[in-house]
Amino acid sequence: MTDESREIAKQEMKRLREEMRADVSRMRDEMRQEWFEAAAERGLGPRGPRGGARGGHQGRSAQPGRARRGGRQALSREAIVESAAKIMDKDGLAAVTMRKVAWDLDTGPASLYVHVRNVAELHGLLLDRQLGELDLEAGEGGWQDRVIAVIEGFVGLLFAHPDLARSALTARPQGPHTLALVERLLALLAEGGVPVGQRAWGVDILLLWATATAAEHADQEAESAPDSATSQALIAAMTGTGYPQIREVGLDLIAGSVEERSAWALRVLLNGIAATGRA
Incomplete structure (x- = not known):
């Protein structure tokens, strides 16, 4: 995750906290108002904080406010x-x-x-709604190939919704579609012989990688030529004498398509999850 991605996530968390505080304050006032209105409508009490007639015959019908919900x-x-x-x-x-x-x-x-509960949970539910579009049976071949297909599908879905990709850094998806995704990944890891404990933690790593990758892509889409300066600096270092390791690796540092690099990164993660036991 880049420094800019972290800063965006930090600002998003700050915004959510401020909104939650404001909503809690409004919620107190509105719950009180709604209780008074409901009580007046049923003839149980005054119409609202300003008082007024009691009883069911002079309640909400005399107010010019929001329409009644009857039949809705x-x-x-x-x-x-x-x-x-x-x-x-x-x-x-x-x-x-x-x-x-x-x-x-x-x-x-x-x-x-x-x-x-709050806006963060609502964002998570929106993410889950989008996950309903994900093909959990994507991919062919061995278990790793199918895990990669599912995770890349998740990343692609977030690519199509940059706002959700950024939000996913702080509001993890939740709901039936998220559970179905986790269930599918666990099943594929089990098929590959990955022990139970490593499956449990491995799913979290895979989803975190997908979320961070999508959020970084969303940030880059919002900029103009985000990798240009970095690439130029690396190329300059390759021709100089102060960075022997960069010079030895050469253009391989920036070689390969996004798809190739993503598939390789996921195989690294999967091999590590399968081979690294929990202490």
Whole structure:
């Protein structure tokens, strides 16, 4: 992971913490308001913090606020995720806040917290939603070839959604599609004879590599010619005398396609996972 990727992850965490604090404050106020409104609608108490008539005949119907929910589909985690995905597709992941999702669903942010703990969890659920597009049976040949195909599919999926790739550094995906991915990777590692403990930790390494690779790619896409200066510096070092190891390796430092280098890196990880026991 590059220094820039770490800084982006740090800033994202800071933004999420600030948003969570603001949402908690709003949630307290809105839960109170919603309780008063619900009580007034059922004739159980005052309409709201400002008081007013009691009883069921002078409740919400006299207020010009939000429309009643009568007959509307009940709020659910699935509905929240679908709304968040719609906002993300239109305005980007940064626009996905609890308040905006609540507004889209015609409810208050406090209602969302019954189904989703915070924005970080919502981002994880969005990641899981995208994982539903992943082909877990991809690849042919031996177990390593099929692991590589699945992981490269995961990376490619994140490549297509740069905002999610960056978010994945701090909000790990969670949900049925994530569990299916983990289950598939564990099965392939087991097929390769990898011991149970190494399988458990190995899956985490593979997913972390995929996430970091996708996030780095997303960062590079946002820059202009990100590797140009680095490549020029290496080429200059190859022709000089102060870096004998770089000169010996030569252009092999930057040789190979992205696909070739990724496949090799994954084989290194897989061989290491299979060969390195847990102390």
